[in-house]
Amino acid sequence: MRSALEDDVLARIRPGPEEHARLSDTAAELVAAVDRSGKARGMVVGSVARDTWISGDRDLDIFMLFDPSLPRETLEADGLSLGRSIAKGFGGTWREKYAEHPYINAQIRDLDVDLVPCYAVADATRIQSAVDRTPFHTRYISARIGDLTGDVLLLKQFAKCGGVYGSDQMTAGFSGYLCELLVIHYGGFSPLLSAAAGWRPGTLIDIGGHRSRDFPEPLIVVDPVDPGRNVAASLSVSQMFGFVELSRGYLESPSPLFFEPGDSHVFSREDLARVLSARGTSLHAIGFPTPPYIEDIVVPQLRKSLDAIGALLARNGFVVNRADCIMLPDRCTLLFELLNEETPDVVRHRGPPLWTRENAEKFFRKYVPPPGSLYSGPFIENGCYCVEIRRKYTNAGDLLGSPEVAGVALGKHVKPVLASGRTLDSGEACWNSGIAAFLGRFFRAASPLARIRERESRTDSP
Amino acid sequence: MRSALEDDVLARIRPGPEEHARLSDTAAELVAAVDRSGKARGMVVGSVARDTWISGDRDLDIFMLFDPSLPRETLEADGLSLGRSIAKGFGGTWREKYAEHPYINAQIRDLDVDLVPCYAVADATRIQSAVDRTPFHTRYISARIGDLTGDVLLLKQFAKCGGVYGSDQMTAGFSGYLCELLVIHYGGFSPLLSAAAGWRPGTLIDIGGHRSRDFPEPLIVVDPVDPGRNVAASLSVSQMFGFVELSRGYLESPSPLFFEPGDSHVFSREDLARVLSARGTSLHAIGFPTPPYIEDIVVPQLRKSLDAIGALLARNGFVVNRADCIMLPDRCTLLFELLNEETPDVVRHRGPPLWTRENAEKFFRKYVPPPGSLYSGPFIENGCYCVEIRRKYTNAGDLLGSPEVAGVALGKHVKPVLASGRTLDSGEACWNSGIAAFLGRFFRAASPLARIRERESRTDSP
Numbered sequence: 001m002r003s004a005l006e007d008d009v010l011a012r013i014r015p016g017p018e019e020h021a022r023l024s025d026t027a028a029e030l031v032a033a034v035d036r037s038g039k040a041r042g043m044v045v046g047s048v049a050r051d052t053w054i055s056g057d058r059d060l061d062i063f064m065l066f067d068p069s070l071p072r073e074t075l076e077a078d079g080l081s082l083g084r085s086i087a088k089g090f091g092g093t094w095r096e097k098y099a100e101h102p103y104i105n106a107q108i109r110d111l112d113v114d115l116v117p118c119y120a121v122a123d124a125t126r127i128q129s130a131v132d133r134t135p136f137h138t139r140y141i142s143a144r145i146g147d148l149t150g151d152v153l154l155l156k157q158f159a160k161c162g163g164v165y166g167s168d169q170m171t172a173g174f175s176g177y178l179c180e181l182l183v184i185h186y187g188g189f190s191p192l193l194s195a196a197a198g199w200r201p202g203t204l205i206d207i208g209g210h211r212s213r214d215f216p217e218p219l220i221v222v223d224p225v226d227p228g229r230n231v232a233a234s235l236s237v238s239q240m241f242g243f244v245e246l247s248r249g250y251l252e253s254p255s256p257l258f259f260e261p262g263d264s265h266v267f268s269r270e271d272l273a274r275v276l277s278a279r280g281t282s283l284h285a286i287g288f289p290t291p292p293y294i295e296d297i298v299v300p301q302l303r304k305s306l307d308a309i310g311a312l313l314a315r316n317g318f319v320v321n322r323a324d325c326i327m328l329p330d331r332c333t334l335l336f337e338l339l340n341e342e343t344p345d346v347v348r349h350r351g352p353p354l355w356t357r358e359n360a361e362k363f364f365r366k367y368v369p370p371p372g373s374l375y376s377g378p379f380i381e382n383g384c385y386c387v388e389i390r391r392k393y394t395n396a397g398d399l400l401g402s403p404e405v406a407g408v409a410l411g412k413h414v415k416p417v418l419a420s421g422r423t424l425d426s427g428e429a430c431w432n433s434g435i436a437a438f439l440g441r442f443f444r445a446a447s448p449l450a451r452i453r454e455r456e457s458r459t460d461s462p
Numbered sequence: 463m464r465s466a467l468e469d470d471v472l473a474r475i476r477p478g479p480e481e482h483a484r485l486s487d488t489a490a491e492l493v494a495a496v497d498r499s500g501k502a503r504g505m506v507v508g509s510v511a512r513d514t515w516i517s518g519d520r521d522l523d524i525f526m527l528f529d530p531s532l533p534r535e536t537l538e539a540d541g542l543s544l545g546r547s548i549a550k551g552f553g554g555t556w557r558e559k560y561a562e563h564p565y566i567n568a569q570i571r572d573l574d575v576d577l578v579p580c581y582a583v584a585d586a587t588r589i590q591s592a593v594d595r596t597p598f599h600t601r602y603i604s605a606r607i608g609d610l611t612g613d614v615l616l617l618k619q620f621a622k623c624g625g626v627y628g629s630d631q632m633t634a635g636f637s638g639y640l641c642e643l644l645v646i647h648y649g650g651f652s653p654l655l656s657a658a659a660g661w662r663p664g665t666l667i668d669i670g671g672h673r674s675r676d677f678p679e680p681l682i683v684v685d686p687v688d689p690g691r692n693v694a695a696s697l698s699v700s701q702m703f704g705f706v707e708l709s710r711g712y713l714e715s716p717s718p719l720f721f722e723p724g725d726s727h728v729f730s731r732e733d734l735a736r737v738l739s740a741r742g743t744s745l746h747a748i749g750f751p752t753p754p755y756i757e758d759i760v761v762p763q764l765r766k767s768l769d770a771i772g773a774l775l776a777r778n779g780f781v782v783n784r785a786d787c788i789m790l791p792d793r794c795t796l797l798f799e800l801l802n803e804e805t806p807d808v809v810r811h812r813g814p815p816l817w818t819r820e821n822a823e824k825f826f827r828k829y830v831p832p833p834g835s836l837y838s839g840p841f842i843e844n845g846c847y848c849v850e851i852r853r854k855y856t857n858a859g860d861l862l863g864s865p866e867v868a869g870v871a872l873g874k875h876v877k878p879v880l881a882s883g884r885t886l887d888s889g890e891a892c893w894n895s896g897i898a899a900f901l902g903r904f905f906r907a908a909s910p911l912a913r914i915r916e917r918e919s920r921t922d923s924p
Contacts, residue, residue: 200817201845218845237845241816245842248823278836280806280856317801319781321808339779344742344801346783354703355662361710368915369908374740376907380707383663383680383699385909394742445838446831447847453830 001190002150009259010150013157015055023048023060026109030062033086039078040064041120045138047176050145052152054160060113063135065120068128076101079117086115098294100129124225136225141180151189155179157259158189162246162448164239169299170327172236174243181207181221181231193247201237242448249449257452257459267440269431275443276428281321282341284400285430286334288422290327291413298327301411305418306334308408309400317343318396322445326438332414333435335442341396346375351385360385397426463652464612471721472612475619477517485510485522488571492524495548501540502526503582507600509638512607514614516622522575525597527582530590538563541579548577560756562591586687598687603642613651617641619721620651624708624910626701631761632789634698636705643669643683643693655709663699704910711911719914719921729902731893737905738890743783744803746862747892748796750884752789753875760789763873767880768796770870771862779805780858784907788900794876795897797904803858808837813847822847859888 002010015023027044034042046061047053064082066075080096083104087094092108103116119128124136145152159165159174167175174182185207186192201218204211211220212227218237223229232240250258276283286309291298302325310320319339326333351367352359367378367387377387393399406419431439446454464472477485489506496504508523509515526544528537542558545566549556554570556577566577581590586598607614621627621636629637636644647669648654663680666673673682674689680699685691694702712720738745748771753760764787772782781801788795813829814821829840829849839849855861868881893901908916 198819238842241845242842244816245822245826248819275836279808279850281808321806321810339806340802344783346741346743348783354706357660357710360707364707364909364911368912371919374737374905376905378909378912379907380700380703380909383703388741443836443838445841447826447840447842449826450830450840457833 001188003254005254005256006154006189009157009256010154013054013153013259014150015053019055023053023111026111027060027062030060030086030090030108030113030115033089034062034064034082037082037085039082040066040117043135043138045134049138050141050152050180051149052141052145052156052176052180054153054156058110058112060108060111061134062113062115063131064115064117065135066117068119068121070119072101072128075117075119080104083115083117087113099296100131124223125228133223133226133229137177137223140225141177141184144184145180148183148188151183151192152180154189154259155183155192158246158250159243161257161259161261162242163262163451164242164246164448167234169234169296171239172234173239174235175231178221178231178235181205181224185221193251196244196247197251199240199244201240245447245449246452249452255452255456257455262451262455265440265444267436267443269428272431272439272443273428279337282338282396283427283430284336284338284397285425285435286336286400286405286418286422287331287425288414288417290330290332291417293413295327298332298411298413299325301414302327302332302334305408305410305414308410309334309405310336312404312408313338313396313399316393316396316399317347317391318399322442324438324442326435328434331434332417333438335430335439336400337442338396343391343394343396345390345394346388347391349387349389351378351387353384354380355383363387397424400424463650465716467716467718468616468651471619471718472616475516475615475721476612477515481517484571485515485573488573489522489524492522492548492552492570492575492577495551496524496526496544499544499547501544502528502579505597505600507596509618511600512603512614512642513611514603514607514618514638514642516615516618520572520574522570522573523596524575524577525593526577526579527597528579530581530583532581534563534590537579537581542566545577545579549575561758562593586685587690595685595688595691599639599685602687603639603646606646607642610645610650613645613654614642616651616721617645617654620708620712621705623719623721623723624704625724625913626704626708626910629696631696631758633701634696635701636697637693640683640693640697643667643686647683655713658706658709659713661702661706663702707909707911708914711914717914717918719917724913724917727899727902727906729898729905731890734893734901734905735890741799744800744858745889745892746798746800746859747887747897748798748862748867748880748884749793749887750876750879752792752794753879755875757789760794760873760875761787763876764789764794764796767870767872767876770872771796771867772798774866774870775800775858775861778855778858778861779809779853780861784904786900786904788897790896793896794879795900797892797901798862799904800858805853805856805858807852807856808850809853811849811851813840813849815846816842817845825849859886862886 027048031042031044034040043063043065045063048060064079080102084094087104087106090108092106094104094106096102097105103114106113106115116131118131121127121132124133127133156165156179164173166173182192185205186195204220206222208222208224210227211222215230217230217233219232219235219240221231223231306323306325310323313320321337321339323336351363354360363385364378375388378385401424410418489510493504493506496502505525505527507525510522526541542564546556549566549568552570554568556566556568558564559567568575568577578593580593583589583594586595589595618627618641626635628635644654645651647667648657666682668684670684670686672689673684677692679692679695681694681697681702683693685693768785768787772785775782783799783801785798813825816822825847826840837850840847863886872880
């Protein structure tokens with residue numbers, strides 16, 4: 001049922017016996033080390049546990065399951081200390097990292113190993129933090145994956161190269177666990193693609209047949225180990241349909257490009273200048289130091305800030321064509337492309353309806369025009385007062401450089417860094433090497449399938 | 463109960479005995495002439511019949527009441543012929559005019575006399591055309607006006623000088639009959655103003671207590687001679703509240719200016735240039751010959767055209783700040799003030815959602831970008847396709863000068879004249895002496911009270 005093309009891809013991406021043995025052996029040794037400590041039980045989770053890792057992946061997830069009666073603080077302290085001693089025992093380097101609670105990230109034998117403490121709860125619905133659920137996922141998938149591991153590998157590679165793999169905030173795509181569930185549910189890579197081609201918002205997959213509530217998301221895959229959780233909760237409607245589009249495109253005309261990562265264009269300062277002049281728009285980039293929190297916390301705040309500053313621009317007569325944000329390790333950027341850089345002096349100011357007498361009379365007294373005014377009003381429009389006044393900012397750059405920006409609803413951690421130390425660049429001066437790739441994606445925005453077709457046309461042409 | 467100020471005003475505007483006798487005598491002679499013809503019965507209607515005309519008014523309305531069993535054609539032919547012979551008999555000049563049906567407008571002894579044929583129906587609810595109702599109005603008011611004629615005169619002068627008198631399409635204000643009913647209902651000029659100060663949309667006055675249906679208008683004054691008719695149907699919400707505002711302003715600080723017509727400003731070409739430069743906006747005027755129909759037919763079509771062209775501008779990326787129209791005897795003008803005269807090359811074009819597979823695939827195939835395109839797309843936004851394309855018109859003047867204008871939903875009679883013979887002026891070239899007053903009102907838009915306060919401040923200052 002697999003095509004020759006898919007067999008070729010699989011042969012390339014499935015780890016060979018040597019790679020397989022090396023990873024499995026190290027994983028087993030690490031688990032044994034956790035067990036030997038007597039403090040917790042070790043367990044391999046993630047793609048290594050399920051034989052669904054792609055050749056070349058270097059990520060290994062080892063969970064350390066502690067007694068659920070331990071206080072949280074003890075779990076965190078013991079977990080970190082055990083993780084550190086294991087990393088040390090294997091001759092690795094390590095650092096502490098933080099998600100819902102702290103864990104150890106170590107470099108061991110050329111692998112990126114996460115040593116994560118969690119509670120060994122009896123039932124996935126009684127977890128104390130999100131990581132406690134992971135062992136249940138591993139057990140569920142391991143028991144059912146059977147000979148579908150190849151199909152999972154194909155799907156992950158397909159989703160990755162299409163730009164829809166990853167459940168982080170920036171990507172808002174498909175997680176590894178979601179890929180595994182989908183392959184199991186539909187019985188393989190090809191049947192999944194055929195089904196996905198016809199997906200609609202609200203598609204519901206309830207493998208366990210035990211859904212306990214409604215979900216608002218466009219794709220609902222009820223977690224078979226937790227009836228109140230949607231595994232696809234972080235998948236955006238656009239990424240969901242990016243996958244739908246890829247499925248349709250691949251079914252219509254399969255090509256190896258669907259399984260090959262795209263070459264990342266270089267987007268130079270000259271490219272930016274050329275694009276801006278062709279578009280006739282204006283561009284502003286607000287930059288500031290990245291707040292010291294994880295992406296899942298910062299990125300939603302960047303989006304919120306983007307919306308709030310976009311609304312500020314709109315209120316002041318500037319039309320936002322597109323806007324986007326990026327969080328890089330050191331610096332965040334909010335990017336605004338505007339249809340107009342200047343707006344006229346005059347602005348209408350709507351007042352109250354005349355039947356709210358007190359408000360109306362107050363408005364009238366406030367806006368009696370100065371003698372010789374060249375603006376209109378107060379006049380009556382649809383029964384409401386209206387007056388024309390002089391705009392405070394007629395230039396978008398002036399507004400974005402003003403203190404007004406710090407006064408809108410920015411995210412909690414974004415507000416201080418943006419208020420105290422932001423930069424504002426405009427036009428082609430927005431370009432710097434750090435955000436060149438981001439600018440390239442912004443100005444060459446394309447759906448996953450459009451990117452692949454574009455690569456095909458470049459490959460076909462002489 | 464009348465103030466000294468109001469007594470002074472009344473002494474000025476109430477016709478003296480000589481003027482009164484002259485008008486009444488001529489009216490009586492005209493009625494007698496109709497009666498003598500044996501074809502119809504004569505009747506004085508309008509303000510002369512009710513003693514509510516303002517000194518200096520030259521309008522006299524004589525109705526010729528025909529047998530309701532006559533066919534419409536006979537009524538029209540006989541009505542015109544009788545009107546002509548009467549005008550001739552009085553040594554006047556005359557012409558035919560058309561409302562719902564034709565009538566004679568004559569100049570007789572320095573008066574503007576309308577000789578209007580109608581049916582002498584038995585009951586106002588069984589009229590055959592709107593004019594048949596007028597005699598009932600006259601009888602109703604004459605029987606009840608008593609000693610309130612002075613209050614009606616004050617109200618008419620107040621409404622006229624405030625710019626809210628007249629039920630024609632351009633004014634959308636208060637008719638004479640409406641003024642009379644309001645004075646009768648509230649028992650005088652002052653009590654009416656006190657009540658009006660608190661009016662809200664949906665205010666209902668049903669003098670006859672016989673309303674037979676709901677009315678959508680903001681002020682509802684049920685016709686005492688017809689339960690299914692709102693006498694205030696043509697009053698706009700803005701003019702209604704213009705009157706409300708004047709009432710509040712007059713009650714708070716009365717002044718003779720409320721009863722004096724405003725001096726009409728001269729608005730010169732230099733004024734226009736100065737205003738446009740202060741506002742930073744752009745201005746376009748579309749002009750064309752006035753279609754040969756009455757104002758009540760043409761003006762709604764001008765408004766419709768204004769909306770349709772405004773929507774065309776908005777669709778093409780131009781922001782309309784204000785727009786207005788005017789119908790003059792020879793020429794009509796549609797005026798558009800824009801916040802932007804230019805708009806960027808790039809425009810977003812929204813496509814279908816990806817879950818409508820056939821449409822989505824069609825859209826994708828249609829908008830595959832040409833190689834080297836500097837625009838984005840097709841990309842996915844909220845699950846829908848979106849693509850950026852090049853705008854057809856980036857200059858508002860180019861768009862307004864293009865054939866697109868004739869393609870939008872213009873009024874039936876406006877369409878041919880606008881399509882075949884329109885002119886387009888821009889900036890200060892929009893000015894010509896014919897529309898100078900209209901431009902002045904447009905750029906010095908002010909509520910009725912704001913105009914009076916402005917005149918007060920000019921009177922007060924040295």
